[in-house]
Amino acid sequence: MTLDSHELTxxxxxxxxxxxxxxxxxxxxxxxxxxxVIGFMHPYPGSPVMVERVYVxxxxxxxxxxxxxxxxxxxxKRTHLQ
Numbered sequence: 001m002t003l004d005s006h007e008l009t010x011x012x013x014x015x016x017x018x019x020x021x022x023x024x025x026x027x028x029x030x031x032x033x034x035x036x037v038i039g040f041m042h043p044y045p046g047s048p049v050m051v052e053r054v055y056v057x058x059x060x061x062x063x064x065x066x067x068x069x070x071x072x073x074x075x076x077k078r079t080h081l082q
Contacts, residue, residue: 015054015056015068018069019067019069020070020071020072020077021071022072027069028069028071029068029069029070030056030057030068031056031070032055033054033056033057034052034053034054036051038050056068056070
Protein backbone atom coordinates (compact mmCIF):
# COMPACT_ATOMS: atom_id res chain seq x y z
CA MET A 1 0.00 0.00 0.00
CA THR A 2 1.19 3.50 -0.79
CA LEU A 3 0.11 6.56 1.15
CA ASP A 4 0.32 9.54 -1.19
CA SER A 5 -0.02 12.89 0.57
CA HIS A 6 -1.07 14.54 -2.69
CA GLU A 7 -3.92 12.17 -3.52
CA LEU A 8 -5.28 11.63 0.01
CA THR A 9 -6.48 15.18 0.57
CA UNK A 10 -9.90 13.99 1.75
CA UNK A 11 -8.22 11.94 4.47
CA UNK A 12 -6.36 14.97 5.81
CA UNK A 13 -3.01 13.80 4.46
CA UNK A 14 -2.14 11.03 6.94
CA UNK A 15 1.48 10.95 5.78
CA UNK A 16 2.12 14.03 7.90
CA UNK A 17 1.83 11.77 10.94
CA UNK A 18 4.80 9.56 9.97
CA UNK A 19 7.39 9.75 12.75
CA UNK A 20 11.09 8.98 13.04
CA UNK A 21 12.13 6.24 15.48
CA UNK A 22 15.11 8.11 16.98
CA UNK A 23 15.08 7.82 20.76
CA UNK A 24 12.37 5.15 20.79
CA UNK A 25 12.24 1.37 20.67
CA UNK A 26 9.94 1.45 17.64
CA UNK A 27 10.87 -0.18 14.34
CA UNK A 28 10.77 1.51 10.92
CA UNK A 29 7.80 0.15 8.93
CA UNK A 30 7.88 2.48 5.93
CA UNK A 31 10.18 4.61 3.78
CA UNK A 32 10.15 7.91 1.93
CA UNK A 33 10.53 7.97 -1.83
CA UNK A 34 10.16 10.69 -4.44
CA UNK A 35 8.81 10.67 -7.95
CA UNK A 36 9.23 13.35 -10.59
CA VAL A 37 5.96 14.09 -12.36
CA ILE A 38 4.55 16.79 -14.59
CA GLY A 39 2.30 19.01 -12.53
CA PHE A 40 1.12 22.53 -12.08
CA MET A 41 2.58 24.98 -9.63
CA HIS A 42 0.81 27.85 -7.94
CA PRO A 43 0.61 30.73 -8.89
CA TYR A 44 0.98 29.60 -12.50
CA PRO A 45 -1.88 27.09 -12.92
CA GLY A 46 -1.60 27.06 -16.70
CA SER A 47 2.12 26.30 -16.88
CA PRO A 48 3.06 22.63 -16.55
CA VAL A 49 6.33 22.08 -14.71
CA MET A 50 8.32 19.11 -13.47
CA VAL A 51 7.63 18.65 -9.77
CA GLU A 52 8.88 16.13 -7.26
CA ARG A 53 6.29 14.47 -5.05
CA VAL A 54 7.12 12.70 -1.81
CA TYR A 55 5.51 9.34 -1.08
CA VAL A 56 5.63 7.02 1.91
CA UNK A 57 5.73 3.30 1.14
CA UNK A 58 5.04 0.60 3.71
CA UNK A 59 8.02 -1.76 3.98
CA UNK A 60 5.96 -4.30 5.94
CA UNK A 61 2.34 -4.85 6.87
CA UNK A 62 1.02 -1.98 9.02
CA UNK A 63 -2.17 -2.94 10.87
CA UNK A 64 -4.96 -0.36 11.14
CA UNK A 65 -4.36 1.96 14.07
CA UNK A 66 -0.61 1.36 14.08
CA UNK A 67 1.72 4.33 13.90
CA UNK A 68 3.78 4.90 10.75
CA UNK A 69 7.54 5.05 11.39
CA UNK A 70 10.08 6.21 8.83
CA UNK A 71 13.67 7.41 8.96
CA UNK A 72 13.91 11.17 8.53
CA UNK A 73 17.49 10.72 7.35
CA UNK A 74 20.91 11.90 8.46
CA UNK A 75 20.47 15.56 7.45
CA UNK A 76 17.40 15.92 9.66
CA LYS A 77 19.14 14.27 12.59
CA ARG A 78 22.26 16.44 12.24
CA THR A 79 20.19 19.61 12.00
CA HIS A 80 17.45 19.00 14.58
CA LEU A 81 18.80 16.51 17.10
CA GLN A 82 21.96 18.12 18.41
